Amino acid sequence: MRRWITESFVLVVAAVVAFPLFWMVLSAFKPEDEIISADPVPWTTRPTLDSFTRALTVANFGRYFMNSIIVALIVVALSILISFLAATALTRFRFRSRTTLLVMLLVVQMVPVEALTVPLFFLMRSVGDSVPVFGLNHLGSLVLVHLAFSLPFAIWMLRGFVAAVPVELEEAATLDGASRFRFLWQVLFPLVAPGLVATSVLSFIHAWNDFLFAKTFIISAVENQTLPLALQVFVKPDQNDWGAIMAGSTLMTIPVLIFFVLVQRRLVSGLAGAVKG
Amino acid sequence: MTAKGQGRTAFAYLAPALLVLAGLLAYPIYQLVLISLYDYGQEQVSGGAPLEFLGLGNYQELLGNQQFWGVLGQTVAFAAVCVVGTLLVGAFLAILATRVRTWVRMTLFLAALGAWSTPAVAGSTIWLFLFDANFGFVNEVLGIQGFSWTFDKWTAFGLVAAQVIWCSFPFVMVTLYAGIKAIPGEVLEAAALDGASAFRTAWSVTLPLLRPIILVVTIQSIIWDFKVFTQIYVMTGGGGIAGRNLVLNVYAYQQAFAASEYGLGAAIGVVMTVLLLGITMFYLRALRRSGEVL
Amino acid sequence: MRLKTLVAVLGVGAVVACAPVQSGPKNSGTDEQTGQVRVWLFDEVNRGPKEAVVKEAISEFQGKHSGVTVDVQYIQVSSRAERFKAAFSDPKSAPDVAEFGNTDLAGYVSAGGFSELDLSGWTESKDLVPTILDTAKVDGKTYGVPWFVGVRALYYRTDVFSELGLKPPTSLDEIAPLAREIRQRKPELIGISAGGKYLFAALPFIWANGGDLAKSDGGKFTAAIDSPQARAGVAKYAELIKDDICPPAACAGNGGDASVEAFRAGKAAMTIGGDFNRKSVDASSAAGKYAVVPLPGKDKGSVAPAFAGGNLLGVLKGTQRKTLATEFTQLLASKKYQQKMYAAMGNLPTFSDVQKQVADSDKFLEPFTKTLQSGTKFVPVTPAWAKIEAQAVVPTMLQEVVTGAKNVDTATADAAKTMNAAFTS
Numbered sequence: 003m004r005r006w007i008t009e010s011f012v013l014v015v016a017a018v019v020a021f022p023l024f025w026m027v028l029s030a031f032k033p034e035d036e037i038i039s040a041d042p043v044p045w046t047t048r049p050t051l052d053s054f055t056r057a058l059t060v061a062n063f064g065r066y067f068m069n070s071i072i073v074a075l076i077v078v079a080l081s082i083l084i085s086f087l088a089a090t091a092l093t094r095f096r097f098r099s100r101t102t103l104l105v106m107l108l109v110v111q112m113v114p115v116e117a118l119t120v121p122l123f124f125l126m127r128s129v130g131d132s133v134p135v136f137g138l139n140h141l142g143s144l145v146l147v148h149l150a151f152s153l154p155f156a157i158w159m160l161r162g163f164v165a166a167v168p169v170e171l172e173e174a175a176t177l178d179g180a181s182r183f184r185f186l187w188q189v190l191f192p193l194v195a196p197g198l199v200a201t202s203v204l205s206f207i208h209a210w211n212d213f214l215f216a217k218t219f220i221i222s223a224v225e226n227q228t229l230p231l232a233l234q235v236f237v238k239p240d241q242n243d244w245g246a247i248m249a250g251s252t253l254m255t256i257p258v259l260i261f262f263v264l265v266q267r268r269l270v271s272g273l274a275g276a277v278k279g
Numbered sequence: 280m281t282a283k284g285q286g287r288t289a290f291a292y293l294a295p296a297l298l299v300l301a302g303l304l305a306y307p308i309y310q311l312v313l314i315s316l317y318d319y320g321q322e323q324v325s326g327g328a329p330l331e332f333l334g335l336g337n338y339q340e341l342l343g344n345q346q347f348w349g350v351l352g353q354t355v356a357f358a359a360v361c362v363v364g365t366l367l368v369g370a371f372l373a374i375l376a377t378r379v380r381t382w383v384r385m386t387l388f389l390a391a392l393g394a395w396s397t398p399a400v401a402g403s404t405i406w407l408f409l410f411d412a413n414f415g416f417v418n419e420v421l422g423i424q425g426f427s428w429t430f431d432k433w434t435a436f437g438l439v440a441a442q443v444i445w446c447s448f449p450f451v452m453v454t455l456y457a458g459i460k461a462i463p464g465e466v467l468e469a470a471a472l473d474g475a476s477a478f479r480t481a482w483s484v485t486l487p488l489l490r491p492i493i494l495v496v497t498i499q500s501i502i503w504d505f506k507v508f509t510q511i512y513v514m515t516g517g518g519g520i521a522g523r524n525l526v527l528n529v530y531a532y533q534q535a536f537a538a539s540e541y542g543l544g545a546a547i548g549v550v551m552t553v554l555l556l557g558i559t560m561f562y563l564r565a566l567r568r569s570g571e572v573l
Numbered sequence: 574m575r576l577k578t579l580v581a582v583l584g585v586g587a588v589v590a591c592a593p594v595q596s597g598p599k600n601s602g603t604d605e606q607t608g609q610v611r612v613w614l615f616d617e618v619n620r621g622p623k624e625a626v627v628k629e630a631i632s633e634f635q636g637k638h639s640g641v642t643v644d645v646q647y648i649q650v651s652s653r654a655e656r657f658k659a660a661f662s663d664p665k666s667a668p669d670v671a672e673f674g675n676t677d678l679a680g681y682v683s684a685g686g687f688s689e690l691d692l693s694g695w696t697e698s699k700d701l702v703p704t705i706l707d708t709a710k711v712d713g714k715t716y717g718v719p720w721f722v723g724v725r726a727l728y729y730r731t732d733v734f735s736e737l738g739l740k741p742p743t744s745l746d747e748i749a750p751l752a753r754e755i756r757q758r759k760p761e762l763i764g765i766s767a768g769g770k771y772l773f774a775a776l777p778f779i780w781a782n783g784g785d786l787a788k789s790d791g792g793k794f795t796a797a798i799d800s801p802q803a804r805a806g807v808a809k810y811a812e813l814i815k816d817d818i819c820p821p822a823a824c825a826g827n828g829g830d831a832s833v834e835a836f837r838a839g840k841a842a843m844t845i846g847g848d849f850n851r852k853s854v855d856a857s858s859a860a861g862k863y864a865v866v867p868l869p870g871k872d873k874g875s876v877a878p879a880f881a882g883g884n885l886l887g888v889l890k891g892t893q894r895k896t897l898a899t900e901f902t903q904l905l906a907s908k909k910y911q912q913k914m915y916a917a918m919g920n921l922p923t924f925s926d927v928q929k930q931v932a933d934s935d936k937f938l939e940p941f942t943k944t945l946q947s948g949t950k951f952v953p954v955t956p957a958w959a960k961i962e963a964q965a966v967v968p969t970m971l972q973e974v975v976t977g978a979k980n981v982d983t984a985t986a987d988a989a990k991t992m993n994a995a996f997t998s
């Protein structure tokens with residue numbers, strides 16, 4: 003009985019949270035004259051795919067979609083690996099300048115991103131002179147910069163999860179004769195997997211939705227544009243195409259949901275695996 | 280292991296992260312501090328005009344501006360409301376999520392994920408549509424057509440805060456949920472065997488174990504909400520009627536970046552960072568006093 | 574934080590560089606006669622027709638010049654600022670020819686982005702409407718060719734006007750009483766949808782009253798927004814954003830987009846909209862129930878000076894093919910291709926004779942071309958204007974007046990002070 007009440011409440015909350023999303027999808031299906039009308043209704047009698055057609059026929063949609071996916075996935079993979087190692091070091095070892103490092107990791111997140119675009123632009127330009135793939139106009143530059151911006155957060159975040167794993171467990175594993183390497187990847191890694199989910203979803207979303215860096219770094223190589231940048235075509239001073247913006251945003255949200263569904267099992271199964279092993 | 284050995288292993292683990300961060304963040308931030316000491320506009324960036332060293336001129340201009348202080352106060356208050364709201368909603372729902380069946384939880388998580396992943400511009404726009412004075416669904420349902428949420432300073436801030444909480448509570452919820460789930464079952468079982476009540480278990484076993492994670496989500500929320508840009512920019516039309524809904528990041532954009540005044544913009548960035556650092560250090564100190572070690 | 578670490582970090586940094594990075598000089602000095610001409614044009618929602626016209630121009634151009642190819646990239650309007658800034662700082666990524674908004678011109682030129690054009694050898698250029706060509710000039714030097722213009726006029730609902738037995742206004746001072754009467758008799762309607770952030774709707778009121786934003790004296794600008802004439806215009810415009818015409822709660826925060834939106838949704842009897850808003854109004858509930866007249870001026874039957882928005886085609890300073898780039902610019906901006914662009918995209922041409930031709934073939938355009946012919950005006954051509962616009966100086970001033978936070982005299986005086994600070998910095 004109590005559970006029934008809790009569950010109803012949770013479902014109501016879910017509905018409220020999802021309502022703006024519903025409205026977004028609805029707006030994408032509404033004909034142009036209904037999107038903003040004096041008589042707003044939560045349905046439409048004349049659903050149309052016009053807005054989706056406009057969004058999907060953005061030249062090279064598929065190419066830009068793949069570019070965005072590639073950048074986001076590489077960023078997620080690299081940031082998980084690098085931040086896991088760093089978080090372990092910062093939690094399990096005591097060494098000088100450890101606190102300094104931790105605070106520095108916060109500081110770099112505090113700087114307004116806008117303020118960094120100019121120095122980063124020049125940095126990428128010089129990088130490109132020696133390693134073209136990571137320079138301006140290449141996806142590599144986006145990978146690098148998103149990786150850099152996702153790492154400080156990911157390290158802090160995973161630090162919390164590593165810290166939550168009882169030290170006794172590590173001692174037990176060491177007694178069992180597990181090597182440091184095995185302990186790291188076979189015991190600790192699965193244990194912090196739930197933390198990795200939240201971290202990787204966040205990194206994914208940041209890299210996936212960004213267009214500030216995309217428009218700063220990808221200057222002349224149109225083929226290396228990302229999807230959010232391409233969808234900016236609908237944003238125009240004095241004549242925004244709201245239908246297509248909503249359709250585009252709907253399409254942008256789907257891959258994130260898929261990504262979450264794929265990784266969400268790790269939210270709980272991390273521990274179960276470790277205890278059995 | 281010896282302290283020295285620990286240090287060496289730690290450094291090996293840290294090396295990749297340090298490499299990326301030093302190159303891609305530390306160096307640009309150093310540049311940022313330099314830029315803030317110069318008159319550095321688009322002409323200077325593209326090499327059309329010589330650099331002019333201003334010393335602390337940009338800082339003087341900024342700190343001598345009355346509007347800046349007003350905006351600063353507003354930003355701190357606004358961020359505080361958003362942080363508290365986000366943490367409360369997120370924590371409450373995370374606890375509820377551990378007590379419902381899988382499909383209910385998945386429904387909640389997917390809805391929350393949708394809110395989280397909606398591109399900020401689209402999310403803000405949708406909220407504006409829903410709360411539009413004349414064409415909005417909310418006013419239609421409430422029967423107050425013509426009432427403008429974005430005109431009055433306080434309802435405008437309230438609406439934006441609600442939107443910010445809407446798209447940032449999912450992170451707190453998912454993280455705390457994961458944190459609760461990561462607590463080894465034996466620990467809780469042991470507590471239960473000792474005869475501790477559910478509340479006692481939550482208070483004296485779960486909460487302390489979650490502390491590092493709560494610390495992280497709090498600090499992260501402070502940082503993000505202090506730097507809110509898109510929501511205010513889109514929902515209050517660039518800072519509200521006559522600029523009364525400005526927050527620091529929008530102010531920085533308006534005063535500096537939109538006009539390519541990178542020198543002044545960098546100065547604002549430095550001041551913001553120092554401020555945030557101060558707030559965070561204060562929070563960490565308070566924690567340390569209560570027994571938390573960093 | 575450990576001071577030593579910080580000092581060490583800063584020390585390393587100081588060795589790397591002691592001043593912010595700058596881009597080097599980029600004027601190549603070469604002028605090659607073959608190779609690839611790179612072009613940036615703005616992307617459009619349905620750019621097919623635009624692309625087709627451009628392709629036609631390219632094949633004509635390539636036919637005339639052997640060994641020359643033209644590569645076009647379409648960039649988004651909303652990301653143009655970053656793209657152009659990047660292109661100015663990284664010549665390798667820069668195009669030779671680019672389309673850009675005329676309000677961006679002053680900033681781009683002072684950043685050293687575009688090169689001066691000599692149009693004297695181009696016979697068609699004498700037919701360019703002079704006030705429009707002025708939007709391509711900085712300090713008397715021409716940096717682009719106007720490709721098309723956008724201009725605003727008064728949209729009104731024919732059904733509402735005939736129901737109430739009203740006629741569209743014939744002078745600027747008639748607008749407010751007329752709008753007030755409509756709202757009185759039909760309280761669900763906004764008399765005229767004006768916006769507190771709609772600069773381009775407010776400017777004609779200031780100009781028609783003989784005022785201006787700023788005046789230029791040998792290239793040095795001083796704010797003129799606090800002159801008696803400009804104040805009269807500001808007061809006239811602010812009168813529209815009152816509860817009995819366009820309530821501040823609904824209108825004070827509106828820019829151009831939202832102002833026209835209210836008209837589209839059938840909530841407003843009048844608004845100030847551009848020729849480029851036509852398509853969206855025709856796709857709304859106001860479709861078929863509206864007409865357009867020029868925004869009237871101070872005197873009965875006159876036309877208020879309108880803001881001449883529009884896009885230019887220009888040649889970038891770093892180009893290695895200046896002659897070819899200039900020729901291609903002139904071809905794409907020629908009468909022939911402006912006509913084709915009008916047919917494809919509805920873009921208003923910049924030549925007076927071509928304007929007359931298209932207006933004769935499409936009655937809808939008449940109020941707009943009439944507005945253009947009676948003389949348009951522009952914002953101050955100085956990079957400082959970009960700053961004033963970014964700081965929302967004029968919209969803030971209007972909003973202060975309509976919300977009663979300040980009276981016209983104080984608000985304009987404060988705005989003038991901020992503007993002068995930007996002009997002298």
